[in-house]
Structure formats: C-alpha cells, structure tokens
Amino acid sequence: MANLKAFTMPKWGIEMSEGTVAEWMVAEGVPHARGAMLALIETDKITNEVEAEEAGCFVRLTAQAGETYPVGALLAVLGDPDADQAEIDAFVQSFKGADASFASAKEPAAPAPAPVAAAPPAPAPDSKLISPAAHAAALAAGIDTSTIIGTARGGRISAQDVHQAIRPEPAAALKGAYQLNAPLAAFASPMARRLAAQHGVDLSALKGTGPRGRISKADVLGAAGVSASAPEAGSVTVIPMSKMRKAIARRLTESKSTIPHFYVRRRVRADRLLALRAAANPKPKPSINDYLIRACGLALAEVPALNIQVHGDEIHQFGSADIGVAVSTDAGLITPIVTGAGHRSAAEISSVMADLAARGRAGKLKQNEIEGGSFGLSNLGMFGVEQFDAIINPPQGAILAVGNARPEPIDDDGAIRIVPVLHLSLSCNHRAIDGADAGRLMAALAELIENPERL
Numbered sequence: 001m002a003n004l005k006a007f008t009m010p011k012w013g014i015e016m017s018e019g020t021v022a023e024w025m026v027a028e029g030v031p032h033a034r035g036a037m038l039a040l041i042e043t044d045k046i047t048n049e050v051e052a053e054e055a056g057c058f059v060r061l062t063a064q065a066g067e068t069y070p071v072g073a074l075l076a077v078l079g080d081p082d083a084d085q086a087e088i089d090a091f092v093q094s095f096k097g098a099d100a101s102f103a104s105a106k107e108p109a110a111p112a113p114a115p116v117a118a119a120p121p122a123p124a125p126d127s128k129l130i131s132p133a134a135h136a137a138a139l140a141a142g143i144d145t146s147t148i149i150g151t152a153r154g155g156r157i158s159a160q161d162v163h164q165a166i167r168p169e170p171a172a173a174l175k176g177a178y179q180l181n182a183p184l185a186a187f188a189s190p191m192a193r194r195l196a197a198q199h200g201v202d203l204s205a206l207k208g209t210g211p212r213g214r215i216s217k218a219d220v221l222g223a224a225g226v227s228a229s230a231p232e233a234g235s236v237t238v239i240p241m242s243k244m245r246k247a248i249a250r251r252l253t254e255s256k257s258t259i260p261h262f263y264v265r266r267r268v269r270a271d272r273l274l275a276l277r278a279a280a281n282p283k284p285k286p287s288i289n290d291y292l293i294r295a296c297g298l299a300l301a302e303v304p305a306l307n308i309q310v311h312g313d314e315i316h317q318f319g320s321a322d323i324g325v326a327v328s329t330d331a332g333l334i335t336p337i338v339t340g341a342g343h344r345s346a347a348e349i350s351s352v353m354a355d356l357a358a359r360g361r362a363g364k365l366k367q368n369e370i371e372g373g374s375f376g377l378s379n380l381g382m383f384g385v386e387q388f389d390a391i392i393n394p395p396q397g398a399i400l401a402v403g404n405a406r407p408e409p410i411d412d413d414g415a416i417r418i419v420p421v422l423h424l425s426l427s428c429n430h431r432a433i434d435g436a437d438a439g440r441l442m443a444a445l446a447e448l449i450e451n452p453e454r455l
Contacts, residue, residue, distance in 0.1 A: 004083065004091045007058070007076040009069045010041065012048060012367035019043050020068045020243065021075060024061060029081055031057040039075070044247030046334070046370060047363035059083045062092055062132055064158055066211065072097035092132040133159040141166045151213055188215035190238050198235075199224035244332040252391050260430040263389050264438040268446045270405040271419040276452040286346035289325070289379045291455050292402060293349050296377055297321040297341030298454070299444035305437040306428070307374045309395040315432045316395075324373030324393060325353065329361045335393055336360050337373045346455060381405065387423035397432050400445075401425040422449065 009019050022040040026032045036052045056078045063075040074095045077088055130138075130145055134157045138145045141162070148165045150157035164187065186203035188196070192215045196203050201223045208215035241249070270288075277285060300307040300321040309316040321342045324335035336356035338349060359365050376399030378390040383404075390401040405420040412419075424445065428438045448454050 003079055004059070004088065005056075005078040006074055006091075006095055007038075007078055008097065009063075009071050009073045009075055010048075010050065011071040012043065013371050015371075016043055016071060016367075018068050018070045021063045021065050022047055023065050026058060028058050028061045031055065031081060042243060043367075044243050046244075046360075046365050046367065048366070049364065057081045060088050060092065060132075064160065067160075070097065089132060093136070129155065130157040131159060134162045137162040137166075186215060187213060188220075189217065190240075191217045192220045194236075194238070195220040195224070199226065242331055244334075248332050251394065255392050255394050259392055259394065261389075261392060261427050262430045262435065262438075264426045264428065264435065264442055265387070266424050266426075266442045266446060267408070267410075268422045268424055268449045269410055269419050270422045270449065273449055273452040273455075274405065274420055276455070280346075282347040282350070284350065286350035287353075288381070288405070289377075289402075290346045290350040290353060291452065292379065292400075292449075293323050293325060293338055293341050293353070293377060294344065294346050294455050295445055295448040296323055296375060296400060297343070298448055299441055300375055301342045302444045303437060303441040306398050306433055306441050308397040308432060309372070309374060310397050310429055310432045311395055315397075318374040321375060322373045324376045324396060324399075325356075326376070326378040326390075327357050327360050329363075331363070334360045334365070334370055335373065335376065336365060336369055337371075376400065377402070381422075387425060389425050390427050392427050392429055398426060398428045398438070398441075401427065 020042040022042040024039050025037045026039075032038065032052050032055065034052055034055050037049050038052050038058075039050045041048050041050055057080065058076045059079040059081065060077040061075075062077065063069055063073070069075065074092065074097060077091060079088070129150060135145070137159050138148075143162070143166060145157060145162070148157050148161050149155075151161055186193075186206075187208060188203050188206075189210070193203070195201070195217060199220065201220050203215055203220075206215050206219050206223055207213070209219055210216040273288065273291060277288065277291065280286065304317055304319075307318050307321055309318070320340050323338045323341045325338060327334050327336060336353075338344070338352055338356070341349065344352070356365065356369065360370075373393070373396055376390065376393050376396050378399060379402040380388060381402055381404035385403050386406060387403040388401050390399045392399050401424070403423040403425075405422050407418050408421040409416050409418050410421065424442065426438055426442055428435075
C-alpha cells in the first residue's frame with residue numbers, strides 16, 4: 001500500500017471536543033513545503049493556523065470547509081501525488097478516529113445498539129465523483145447516488161448533497177410569516193425565508209447562489225426587485241451566534257448560575273498615576289490599563305489568597321500572577337493572559353498587550369494564550385463607563401472591573417480637592433474567597449495606584 005497518513009482534527013486545550021474547518025489553504029494533489037499553512041481550524045474561542053510539520057501532499061481532502069468535526073476525525077489524507085485512488089478509498093473507509101470523549105472511566109459503557117435490517121446497497125459510484133463520507137451516507141440510507149446532483153468541485157457528490165437528498169419532507173407547515181411561500185424543502189437561509197414571506201417570493205422557483213446552492217438574502221431581494229443595500233422598514237436582521245459567542249454565553253451563564261458572586265467596591269484617586277504616565281519616557285507610553293495590570297500583579301503578591309483558580313472542591317493557589325485581560329474583537333470577547341504580571345514593567349506589559357490584542361483581533365492567538373489565568377481584569381473606562389460589575393471567568397476566582405477616571409471631590413489631608421477618581425469593583429467567588437481578603441486586595445491596589453512610583 002502507498003505511504004498514506006491521516007491528517008486529523010487536532011486537540012488544543014482540555015475543553016476542545018470539536019473544531020470547524022474554516023478554510024483549506026492548500027489544494028488536493030498539490031505538494032506543499034514544510035511550514036506551509038495547511039488549513040484554518042476554528043474552535044469555540046479562536047481560529048488557529050495549522051502549519052505543515054514536513055513537506056507533503058494532500059491526496060484526498062475528506063473534510064468540507066465550513067463543517068464541524070470531532071477531535072480525531074479524519075480531515076485529509078497525506079501521501080504521494082501519484083497514489084492509487086483505490087488505495088486512498090480503502091484507507092479512508094478503514095480509518096477509525098481516536099475517542100475524544102470526556103466520559104469517565106467509571107461510567108458504564110453505553111449499550112450496543114440493537115441490530116437493524118440491512119439497507120439495500122447503493123450502486124458503487126466512481127470514487128472521483130463522490131466523497132467517501134457521501135458514499136458511506138448513501139450506503140447507510142440505501143439510496144441510488146445516480147439520482148443526486150453533486151454540488152462540490154467538479155460536480156463531486158458531497159456528504160451534504162446526500163443528506164439533502166434523504167431529508168424527509170416536513171410533516172406540517174410552520175405558522176406565521178415563514179408559512180408564506182416558504183416550503184421547508186427549499187434550501188434557504190432563515191433570513192431568506194423571512195424576506196420571501198415579506199415580498200411574496202416563491203422560494204421553490206429560485207436558484208440559490210450561496211454555498212451548496214443555498215438560497216440567500218440577496219437571491220430573494222433580487223427576485224423581489226429590492227436593492228440589497230436598501231433598508232427594510234420594520235425589518236429584523238437575524239444574526240446567528242458564532243461559535244465564540246456561544247462559548248461566551250455558555251461559560252458566563254455557568255459562572256453566574258453556579259458561582260456565588262460578591263462584590264467589593266472602592267474609589268481610588270488617579271491624579272498621581274495620570275501624572276506619572278504623562279511624564280513617562282517610553283514610546284509608545286504604557287496605557288493606564290498597562291499600569292493597572294502591573295498593579296494587580298503586585299497586589300496579588302501581597303494577597304495571594306485571590307491569586308487562585310477554583311476546581312470543584314479544590315483551590316489552586318499560584319505563585320505567579322497571570323492576569324486575563326478582557327479584549328473586545330469583532331467575533332466577541334477574548335481574555336488573553338499576561339503571564340508574570342508582577343514581574344514585568346509597565347512598558348513590557350504594554351508591548352505584550354499590544355501583541356496579544358493584535359493577534360487576538362486577527363484570530364491568531366494560541367490556545368495556551370487564552371486559557372487559564374489566576375485573576376481577571378476588565379476595563380471599560382475608555383467607553384466612558386464610570387462603574388460596573390464583571391462576571392467571573394472560571395476557573396479564576398476573581399475579576400477586577402475598572403471604570404473611567406472622572407473628577408470627583410476627595411479629602412486630601414483635611415482639604416477638599418477635586419481630582420480624577422477611578423471606581424474599582426472586585427467580583428469574588430465566595431466559595432473560595434472571604435470578604436476580608438477581598439478588602440485587603442483592594443487596599444493594596446489603592447496603595448499602589450495612589451502611590452504610582454511603586455509601579
């Protein structure tokens with residue numbers, strides 16, 4: 001047999017169970033060099049660039065771009081460019097992915113499924129015109145692939161084509177706006193269905209221009225004679241949640257429902273810190289947030305009871321302050337980790353944060369750069385927000401929320417002065433942190449911020 005190797009869905013991080021092939025960066029049958037970018041793999045949190053560990057060639061791409069596969073699933077086959085197609089087919093059909101489930105060894109194995117009557121075999125198709133996954137699906141369903149029109153490259157039948165062919169007709173029509181001119185058999189996006197109902201467009205008469213022939217918003221608007229750029233009066237735009245947004249929703253819902261939050265708030269004068277930053281020599285100058293990250297690192301060294309992660313009934317206390325800093329991206333919120341924050345200067349932290357934020361917005365962070373952390377920091381001051389409470393990002397035990405520095409009166413050695421004041425709010429996990437320790441951390445932070453020469 002030819003020297004064939006499997007290219008499978010990688011596993012990045014303990015929580016990853018599946019990934020989406022966002023894009024193939026190399027073509028089937030085209031040799032690539034070591035270090036070449038092979039594919040973009042999207043997880044719940046980031047999009048990773050997969051590079052070739054050695055020179056090679058993909059002789060078969062079995063995974064479709066845009067589809068999600070479990071960890072260990074076969075995505076492509078590596079081999080010699082002149083490899084025999086029959087041997088590749090046999091390799092694909094005999095491949096068994098690694099078990100990437102999280103089931104405990106103590107849990108009983110699931111019972112074997114009851115035997116079912118074998119479906120009549122589908123005619124053996126030309127392997128060049130149908131993917132192995134599509135062939136397997138057709139065999140399982142017992143359908144004739146000669147009746148299916150392939151929509152993949154070169155007219156090849158994909159697994160999605162087979163699934164569309166065997167999808168049953170709906171038992172009942174939907175109620176409401178979708179019921180008008182929108183049979184479920186039409187392969188259309190939810191927005192296209194809604195617009196079709198609004199404009200009286202028959203979806204069954206349209207030919208989709210989207211992926212796999214899907215009817216899109218533009219197809220419906222074109223049939224209705226409406227400009228795609230013209231706003232629809234009273235229309236509602238339906239935006240599906242991205243994988244990252246779903247992950248954020250899942251984690252924060254879990255945090256708020258399972259972690260007993262309590263909050264400690266304090267006002268801190270910021271005039272001296274602002275003056276210190278204005279006089280700083282490094283170019284570019286560290287931001288106020290960079291100084292706050294360093295302040296958190298030093299304060300956690302003084303109050304290590306908050307430099308923790310909580311795992312079930314265990315508290316993991318860390319010797320180094322690794323601060324997860326909230327960064328907004330187009331895809332959602334990410335929290336890259338500044339490691340050893342107490343041992344870095346503000347200028348060094350500024351450089352690290354600039355790199356993490358830039359790569360985070362480009363979707364190029366590594367998994368270990370966004371996982372873990374022993375403390376969190378979220379700053380909305382740049383948006384004019386005065387004060388807010390942040391939700392703890394598990395397994396971290398606490399997070400500091402920082403608002404905008406605004407002029408307020410303070411007692412300055414018996415005199416009333418108006419100076420910029422920061423509002424700090426510390427969210428803590430009461431299962432692992434007591435109020436007294438939270439108060440000590442806030443006192444340490446206030447001492448550092450109000451005496452910034454220590455920073």
